[in-house]
Amino acid sequence: MTTDHHTDPQPHHPVQIAPNLRNTPDNHTAAREALDRLALFDWHPLAPYPGSDEPWLMRCLLCVWEGERFYSHIGRNKPAKRHPARTDKRTCLPPGQRPAHLRKPMSRRDTAPTHAHAALRRALRSWFEDRHQPVPETVTFHVTYDHDDGPAYEPDHATLNHTAHTQTTDQFASTLVADALTEFNALAPPTDRVPLTIRLHTPQTTPAPVPPTS
Structure with missing residues (x-):
């Protein structure tokens, strides 16, 4: 009689992260x-x-x-x-x-679940807040064709769109932002050169003026 060395998978796995990841x-x-x-x-x-x-x-x-x-x-x-x-x-x-x-891999942009957008948004906000930097209105990731498995949004050369100015950063590589962007690419890789823009601030609406009462 032989014993199978595999263990049966459990229906609910405890959340464990590798020692090299920050406990956040x-x-x-x-x-x-x-x-x-x-x-x-x-x-x-x-x-x-x-x-x-x-x-x-x-x-x-x-x-x-x-x-x-x-x-x-x-x-x-x-x-x-x-x-x-x-x-x-x-x-x-x-x-x-x-x-x-x-039978069919997920590849269309509109199949990306909401949590992938949310995870990328959280990672971006945390990156700016941890560094005590102003959070831009939006962050735009551009498409690269340098990967062997097709086009992808890259963390390098991202555009930070502030209210009064824009700037480019290469500081997202090897951060939680890059991890979240990798996840987004896996679920919804780009099909063309259209960049991906993530809004970090809720647009402010100006209330309509109240007409004077007679």
């Missing part, structure tokens, strides 16, 4: 969203959340393959290349036999 509410929120997304695409984490652009040890629940995947690639993976072949040379469940929600 934003990172714990990102970890919870990451766990929910892995569950949505039938993956099971085997290590704490490392950040969106770091290799993460996980298990494919379609065929129990185990290995490292980039969390940012989950959901936009090509159906025929969900992961490398297993050590026993067996491949994953064929695309035609997979659940309907796994």
Whole structure:
């Protein structure tokens, strides 16, 4: 009698983050969203959340393959290349036999869930507030074609749109903003060169004047 070395995945995973990540509410929120997304695409984490652009040890629940995947690639993976072949040379469940929600990767901009926008907005606001810098009205990310897997919004050369002026920054690389932008790219990569603008302030409306009473 042999014993399977795999452990059964639990329905609810505690939120754990890698030691190299700061113990902040934003990172714990990102970890919870990451766990929910892995569950949505039938993956099971085997290590704490490392950040969106770091290799993460996980298990494919379609065929129990185990290995490292980039969390940012989950959901936009090509159906025929969900992961490398297993050590026993067996491949994953064929695309035609997979659940309907796994047969077509998410790629259209309008499919990005609200939490991806919200996570990027939170990360941006935290970045400015942590550095005691004024929060701009909007931040605009431009499209790059330098990545092997297609166009993406890049954290470099972002435009900060203040009320009275604009400026460009390259300081978002290797920050929570870059992680949140990687998540957004995974869910809704650009299909053209139109930039992505994130509003950080609620537009102020001017109340209509009250007509004088006679």
